[in-house]
Amino acid sequence: MTQRPELLAPAGSWEALVAAVQNGADAVYLGGKLFNARQSANNFDHDEMARAVEYAHVRGVKIYVTVNILLANHELEEALGFLHFLHNTGVDAVILQDLGLVRLAREVMPELPLHSSTQMTVHNLPGVQLMQQSGFDRVVLAREMDLKEIADIKKETGADLEVFVHGALCVCYSGQCLMSSLIGGRSGNRGRCAQPCRLQYQLVDEGGRNLADPSKIGEYLLSPRDINTSEMIPQLIAAGINSFKIEGRMKRPEYVATVIRTYRNLIDRALADAVNFRVAEKEARDLAQIFNRDFSPGYFLGNPGKDLMSYKRPNNRGVRLGRVKGFNKENKTVEILLEEPLRVGDGVEVWVTEGGRSGVEVNRILVKGKEVSAAQPGTLVGIAIPGKIRPGDRVFKTHDADLMESARETFTSTRETRKIPLQFFIRARISEPMYMRVADEQGFSADGYSQEPCQEALKRPLTKEFLQEQLDRLGNTPFALGGLETDLAGSVILPMREINELRRQVLTDLEQKRARADRRPGVAEHLFKERLRGAIKSIRQTDPPEPSPRLSVSVTDLRSLEAAVRNGANIVLFGGESYRSKGVVSEKDLQAGLEFCHKNGVSMLLNSPRILHDQDLKGFTAFLERVFQWPLDGILVGNLGLLKIIKNYTNKPVIGDFTLNCFNSATLHYFKEQGAKRVVLSPELTLKQVEEMAAVTPIPLEVLVQGALPLMNTRYCPVGSVLGGLSLQNKCAGPCNRQKCGLKDRKGLIFPLEVDQYCRMHLFNAKQLCVIEDVFSLLLSGVSVLRIEAKKENHVYVAKTVNHYHGAIQRFKHGVRDEGKDKEAKEELEQLSLSGITKGHYFRGVI
Template sequence: MKKKVEILAPAGSFDSMKAAVAAGADAVYMGGSRFGARAYAENPDETGMLEAINYVHLHGRQLYMTVNTLVKEDEMDDLYDYLLPYYQAGLDAVIVQDMGVFSYIREHFPDLPVHASTQMTITGPEGAALMTRMGAVRIVTARELSLEEIRRIYQETGVEIESFVHGALCYCYSGQCLFSSLIGGRSGNRGRCAQTCRLPFDVLRRLDENNPNENKNKKKENGVLNPGDSKYVLSLKDLCTLDILPDILEAGVYSLKIEGRMKSSRYTAGVVRLYRKYVDLYLKNGRKGYRVDPKDRKELLDLFDRGGQTLGYYTEHNGRDMVVCHEKPAFRQENRELYQYLDKTYVEAEVKEPVQGFARVCEGEPLQLTLQYEDPLTGESRMAGGIGAVVQTAVKQPMSKERIEKQLGKTGNTPYYFENLEVETGGSPFVPVQELNELRRSAFEQLTEEILRPYRREIPENRACGTGKGWQNPEEKNLEENNQTGSESEKTSPAQDVELTADLPVQSQKTLFENKKGNKTALYHIHVSVEHPAQLKVALSVPEVGAIYLDSAEFGAEQWNEWVSRCHEADKQCLLVMPHIFRDRAKEYFETHRSRLESAGFDGLVIRAWEELELVREWKISIPLVMDYGIYTMNHRAEDFVREMAPELSMRFTLPVELNSRELGARDSRERELLVYGSIPVMVTAQCIRKTVEGCSKCPEYLYLRDRKKKVFPVRNQCRFCCNTIYNSSPLSLLKDKKQIDRLQPEVLRLAFTSESAAQTGEVLDAYVKTFLHQEPVELEGEFTRGHFKRGVE
């Protein structure tokens, strides 16, 4: 008996889980000791998680476990042994970001439901359809979606939708943020976000001579655009949707998700309590009787106030009113009365379930106790009971019915209470109190087992005799090993140098880029992505550049034919880079220009969002794809699973930017692209810095964020698709890492140019061509970073 609406509560600890249940949550989401996106929460160990699963099931609720981080190659083997106990205990679902994890669960735990995490950045019906086609039973939508976008996803796919309704909002699209990762090594994709967006930043303007959209009459200035107490331009107010709950539910959202696994049990209880109140009000009275008491809004602010509340993106695409801007007050008056009430009523409460009982205590007959429980989740009745010793004949006064009821009714620290206990007596019965207690204890233990039994699962057949590693059986392992290209003598170990000769493994020979200059065979293709025509002009002039990628946010459809022709005339391939985020505005743009896309002659598309992959399939565009690094493939299973999504399409993958050289070697880097130069986006956001500090100009430009350590981060507002990209303060450069790159043997070295001038573009290209193709090492002047190529992430 499925509920019409689900209130889904955060549980960062066992106590928070209990508080959520007490306050009326229908389900909780919780992380275990590994693979969860809140590594710093009080996540339970295996024993605690198993206890939590049993606890929610005894109370007719559900538990979804977060396995929503990206998983490295050498961690995949741990998944089976990690998940198995929870699977057997009846875990209700797993929330997943990593496609390798997704694939692994579908294979080894096929009846364990998978929810596609908000970290997957699902923003449209195409992405939702893709995930459900691959086996997801629920989509957790991106927080930036409007009510209309959610409604369309539901209408076009019918998928079960989970959306955030309360709590913290990330400034960046979830799953696309590398800010914390690149500046401090704490990856949000690995559950260790340092919340860099909550820090103060100065917003600066500089004249970008290379930007053709810049107003040339504008004075050069480096002045701060957000002076005084308005530095928190990346810190968003907390979401609160009580006022629009009917709209959210009628848009097709089934599960109302509350954020807050890092917050207290009191916070969890207080927020769940109020959402329970208003969901029930709507279910009972509909829109007509739905009104929100202002006192309840204030109560939510008393629980946590970062600087006000917002309806988030449900009703507007972005806006200054969503942004905190000002520093959080150092002192806030506590609502002690509210805190004490929540602690007493929910946090410290022991939730008990109603049970019907029938006891028969008749002289000369066995003592009997029967218990009946109705599962609130399924509506099914569960029966249990026991038979004790023969009831004795009272020597003096027989035991009264009232005394028997009182003794049997002491449910103590069990999770039950008697809603009704009927006792039938006969003759002159006498039963020692100890026997009554033992019968009651035994009956409730049996009832607990009976309640939990339907949730439990057996070990999956395909792994019943397994080793706990990532292979189904020895034959499968041997087959996988035999499919690896080359013999053991041919394989190149990451610890060995590669000789730059034609005597290479077969897999690498077919990808050679012939460079006739210097009579040396080049091991790599050089591909270049550009954002401005001046950069394109330089790339066209370099013979060693094999392909040019045009960013669709900057190169308009009206000139696609011209740009492609110019690339082909220069004997170079031309690929179109799709948007980082594919929402309604992007879809409308590409539908409008579909004929241009299909006739321009592009040699490939660079895919950055799941919606784009599905759209290519729907439109039946036969064109090679380059899957960008934001289509995360931290392990080989992830890459294989993405290929399964569209087996009819040719794909080449870009290596993840959060893996170090050793980890890249472990997941195999051959026949793939490696980003070796460029300003890596640390955030892609629906918000607009320009709009926040000065208002919308409808004109693409660069602004700059300066942090407390005087590091400066370029920000580009890309108006065509209405998003902001914040770039790292220093460009990535792996120019000095040729030896390590030679070991990896990527097919393509990609250089990504963003704000560079024509002169800078030429200087960088010259250095990479000479170093990697002509074996003439060149150094670049300036401040660069090696990103994660050396250090990786935890």
């Protein structure tokens, strides 16, 4: 039997919640006022949350609450208190990103179901298995996975899987984007993304020269189209996906109403007849009209390359209305031959030849000189639109008044759209109270008796037909009359006010039973506090390891490795991930690097890719089986799937990379339990937060101190898509080999990009992180290892940076703080970055 997937709707406001429920959602995800990744939405306070849960549960809809951001140490207790409140309020699950909070939640609130956020970047089989092992009841997969990968994971694990099927796409793997954070101070991992991916960029070479004509290609090189899988519903069901998630907590309720209604109908039809399934023309038009940046199927069919992107427009396109035919000088209107209906109140926008866009709300339509309220396709109409408009310019309808009004009706009317059919039974006897019983399809029932007894009817006794007509008047309740069975003895009657009051009482009782259904027992306050004290105490009373200051350097070529070793590096991270501009690191290179490091008394750790889809993982683990026969000193692990399986290949030390988003002390304990011997802290932490974590850390800590930090890691490659012609139909021509490229923004800053051996893009900050003046403070805080991130740099850069940081560490070891030398080093390091340097978040943070 085909499994019925859950339709999961977004709600950023009460109106959106009602829109979701009334249009057919099986579940709704929403956020509280704190700790969620859509801080700009209205969200729900505690009273509204309780009201939302009751409203949804009465109507058979589940509520999932997003607590999906990284949390600092001082927030953990409050976040756990929020989870306690949510559990006792009756929410069906919470969606989490922070692994430290997950660990504590399993200890403090084991009764509460957990869903892993897409922010956790779970994109392979062992990653899903680790989430199951960590206590998650559902895994929300990365948006970059295709249908085969998902189906294979489902078959192998049986996990409850959730995927996004419609709405806005992040261009970066979720949870791996630092762009908004590092260039604007607004962290996506903290729910405050400023969406710099929707701004203009040009693809340039190392010297800043354009590699593609922006006027032809477009300038929005990081702005994806919206995902739309409406035509793929049968395939999504066949893949075994449990929950179809609609993106849109920042969208208006009319959007939620329209998209949920459409997908509800599509899913139901696909379940009834997958063979003859198709999307109706009106359904496709409604989805496009309510909001689109153009559509794509995302990655479900493979890597779509340029077909994923909306290069010429980062916001709503609307639906094409037609082209400008001319200008009527007499009535000063633009003449358009309609391809879609148009009415007064609609919004239109012209893509003008010069000057961008020109939009207006239509308040007057002329047809052959006469004013009309609406016009059909094929009609030549005149409307007043400002701007320099020319014949041939395209016109789009960006706002459809009829569609908006019909959507709005579903969440503003007191009459409910979504009705639960009830079976009524009525028994009436003269001189006895009337008995009424109602039952729904889920097996819930309620019954009761009238206050007054029935009387003998002198004229018009009760009949089944009369009762059916009266009981069907359930307008502003969530119920509808599904059927009626009666047992009427003799000529019996009861005043209608009594029947109505009995019906009200019985339905109220039924509502309460439905609201309490499947609700887990609450956790008493004293028990919660007892658990909380124990959990928090366990992460605060750790004797930290004695720090031994060392310098770590990440490189991707042999000359840079040698430069790092010669200039004082203690640890070199090499191999595993390569950039095409430099050439792939071979096993021969790796062996040569290992010999050089050990000859000079330096440790060498194998680097590993941040992203490893299952197909990549097979090749990488085969590589591991070969190279772990060598005397490597450990491995740097940057994704959860590899962390899960690495113990199968080696007993060498495992270091958790910064891409695992370690933001609090509880997360340190989680990674220690997973076998990590050292952890690289999140670059979004302040120096003060680093000090707090170092004071109680159970394992040594490493921090990033120098280099162009990666802002994004994407499956989409702008070089291959723009220059290499990559699409679902065409393979990439490989223009990235031995070529360095970048993305230039509106201010002229160039963000370097590299393409790795798996054809994924790494976008780096234009400004280099440089905290040479703060080495003393960092080491004083208790950090063990300072890391120079130089994978994209050359040997000259490596030699200079390593030399300066080695010198700073030596001064610390001798207790010498030389501000003059620090300043001199900073000035020299600043010369290595054309766009300048930054201290990142060490002194500003993201909280």
